[in-house]
Amino acid sequence: MSKSLRLSEKWFRRGLWLVALVFASFLIGLGSTVVSDLPQVERRLQLDDFIDKPAAMPLRDTIKASQATELQAARDLDQIQLQLNAAQQASANARETFGNWIATRRATAQPDQDTELIARTKALDAFKQKEDEIQRQVNAQRQIVLDARQAEQRAAASLGELEHEAQIKLNAEYRRVELRVFLYRLALTLPLLVVAGWLFAKKRKSTYWPFVWGFIFFALFAFFVELVPYLPSYGGYVRYAVGIVLTVLVGRYAIVALNRYLARQKLAEQQPDQVRREELSYDVALARLGKSVCPGCERPVDLKNDEIDFCPHCGIGLFDHCDQCETRKSAFSKFCHACGTSAHAEPGGAAAPA
Numbered sequence: 001m002s003k004s005l006r007l008s009e010k011w012f013r014r015g016l017w018l019v020a021l022v023f024a025s026f027l028i029g030l031g032s033t034v035v036s037d038l039p040q041v042e043r044r045l046q047l048d049d050f051i052d053k054p055a056a057m058p059l060r061d062t063i064k065a066s067q068a069t070e071l072q073a074a075r076d077l078d079q080i081q082l083q084l085n086a087a088q089q090a091s092a093n094a095r096e097t098f099g100n101w102i103a104t105r106r107a108t109a110q111p112d113q114d115t116e117l118i119a120r121t122k123a124l125d126a127f128k129q130k131e132d133e134i135q136r137q138v139n140a141q142r143q144i145v146l147d148a149r150q151a152e153q154r155a156a157a158s159l160g161e162l163e164h165e166a167q168i169k170l171n172a173e174y175r176r177v178e179l180r181v182f183l184y185r186l187a188l189t190l191p192l193l194v195v196a197g198w199l200f201a202k203k204r205k206s207t208y209w210p211f212v213w214g215f216i217f218f219a220l221f222a223f224f225v226e227l228v229p230y231l232p233s234y235g236g237y238v239r240y241a242v243g244i245v246l247t248v249l250v251g252r253y254a255i256v257a258l259n260r261y262l263a264r265q266k267l268a269e270q271q272p273d274q275v276r277r278e279e280l281s282y283d284v285a286l287a288r289l290g291k292s293v294c295p296g297c298e299r300p301v302d303l304k305n306d307e308i309d310f311c312p313h314c315g316i317g318l319f320d321h322c323d324q325c326e327t328r329k330s331a332f333s334k335f336c337h338a339c340g341t342s343a344h345a346e347p348g349g350a351a352a353p354a
C-alpha cells in the first residue's frame with residue numbers, strides 16, 4: 001500500500017475504490033436475487049397436510065349436512081309459523097263469533113237452537129284442533145333445527161380438536177422448514193466469508209485489489225445483513241459466534257502485524273543509514289516527511305529546525321548537502337533543488353558530511 005503523492009495516482013486509487021464498491025453492489029444484487037429464490041425450494045404447507053383425514057372427513061360432512069338441514073328446517077319453520085298465525089287468528093275470530101252468538105242466545109233463550117249450539121261448538125273445536133296440529137308441526141320443526149344445530153356443534157368441537165393437533169404438527173414442521181432454509185443460506189454465505197478471509201489475507205494487495213475488496217464487502221454484507229431476516233431464534237448465536245471468531249481473527253492478525261512491524265522497525269534501525277534509506281520508497285519517505293515524522297522510525301521530528309540534520313530517535317540522516325553547490329537539502333530528495341545535480345551521482349557520501 002505505497003502512499004503515492006502523485007495526484008493522478010491518488011485519483012486513480014479513488015476511482016478503483018469506487019470500482020470495488022460498484023463491484024460489491026452488483027455482487028450483493030446478484031446474491032440477494034439468488035437467495036430470494038431459495039424459499040421456493042420448500043413447498044407451502046397447509047393445515048390439511050397434517051390433519052387426521054379419515055377422522056376429519058366425516059366430521060366435515062356432518063357439519064355440512066347439519067348446516068343444510070338447519071337452514072331448510074328454519075325455512076320450513078317460517079312457513080309453518082305463518083300458518084300457525086293464520087290458524088290462531090281464525091280460531092280467535094271463531095271464538096269471538098261464538099261468544100257473541102251465545103250471548104244473543106241467552107238473551108233470547110230459544111231452546112230450539114240447541115242443535116245449532118252443538119254444531120257451532122264442533123266447528124270451534126275443529127278450529128282449535130287445527131291450531132294445535134300446526135303448533136305440533138312448529139314444535140317438530142323446532143326440534144329438527146335444534147338437533148341439527150347440536151350435531152353441528154358436536155362435530156365442530158371434534159374437528160377443532162383435530163385441527164389443534166394438526167396445528168401443533170404444522171408449527172413443528174414450520175420450525176424444521178425454517179431451519180432448513182437457514183442452513184441453505186448459511187451453506188451459501190459461510191463459504192463466501194471464508195473465501196473473503198482468504199482473499200483478505202493473501203490477495204488484498206494484488207494488482208486486482210479492487211475486485212478483492214469488492215468481494216470482501218459483498219461477503220460481509222451477505223453474511224451479516226442478508227442472513228438476518230431468515231435467522232431462527234437461535235440464529236443469533238450463529239451470527240454472533242461467527243462475528244466473535246472473525247473479530248478475534250482480525251484482532252490477532254492486527255496484533256501479529258503490529259509486532260512484526262515493530263520487530264522490522266527495530267531491525268531496520270540497526271542497519272546502516274544508506275541501506276535504510278534505500279529500503280524506503282521515495283513516495284513513502286515524502287509522505288512521512290509531509291506529516292513531520294521521521295521517514296525511518298515514524299516518530300515526530302522538527303523538520304523546520306535548521307540545526308537538525310539527523311533523526312534524534314533513530315539516527316537516520318534527514319538533511320545533507322549538495323556535492324556540487326553545498327546547499328542544505330533533504331537527504332531523501334533525488335535532485336538538488338538549487339543546482340539540479342542528481343543526489344545519486346555520488347552515493348555513500350550523501351549522508352556522511354555535516
Ligand SMILES: [Zn+2]
Binds near residue numbers: 316
Ligand atoms: Zn527516526
Ligand SMILES: [Zn+2]
Binds near residue numbers: 322325327337338339
Ligand atoms: Zn546543488
